[in-house]
Amino acid sequence: MTVSLSEALLGVGVAAGIVNLVGIWSSISGVTSYYPLGEKNRWFHVFWGLTHTLNGTLLGVGVLQFGTLELPSWLFAFGAAATIVGTVVVLISTFDLGMEQTQGLEGELQTNGLYRYSRNPQYVGYILTTVGYGLIVGSPFAIPLCGLYLAWWFSFPLAEEPWLRERYGADYERYLKRVPRFVGVRTVQTLLNQWDGRWAN
Structure with missing residues (x-):
């Protein structure tokens, strides 16, 4: 049985994505302290090594299987728009947070910039870009890899x-009560209040 390059990339990407996901959920359940990273120890390098592996395999299957699903053009356009908006959100929120904290290292609590509207604007942006990328490349193997990223x-x-x-x-407790985890009613309320304040001035 011959394994194609796309199949090999899929297998490697799924393995990397699952290992990181298991590590994250073992931390959520209190079994390990794999994530958040906090400092540059061995888990920092393991986490980012697996992340870059998933990035590379997702890019690879996207190139090798581009357009295989033959999605309608409106989905391609929606994916492109989501990718552009998501990328802008990621870049702005990365600037707001700083590169070290973006990498998972400890720093000051950030509540300004896009962090006024969402506690996790980078993840909001990445969700948009992940969905958008999947729609743009139209690759069947990109679906499970994008699913792992989501x-x-x-x-x-x-x-x-x-x-x-x-x-x-x-x-942080005050911030948590004031700002939603991703986006929600409080995001809209904050935007409207700022808009009203500008008009009042």
Whole structure:
């Protein structure tokens, strides 16, 4: 039995994605302290090595199987729009948070910029880009790989929140009550209040 390059990439990507996901959920359940990273130890390099592996395999199957699903053009356009918007959100929120904290290293609590509207604007952006990329490439093997990434984005905050509570205490508790995990009614309310304030001035 011959394994194609696309199949090999899929297998490697799924393995990398599952290992990281198991590590994240073992941290959520309190079994390990795999994630959040906090400092540059061995888990930092394991986590980012697996992340880059999934990135590479997702890019590879996207190139090798581009357009295989023959999705309608409106889905391609939607995917392109989601990718552009998501990328902008990721870049702005990365600038707001800083590169070291984006990598998972400890720093100051960030509540300004896009973090006024969402506690996890980077993940909101990555969710958009993940969905958008999947629609753009139209690759059947990209579906499970994108699915693993989406599982990461929705799982990360569950592991991070206890860690953030421990480090930032009452400041984080107040922030948590004021700003939603991703986006929600409070996001809209904050935007509307700022809009009204600008008009009032």
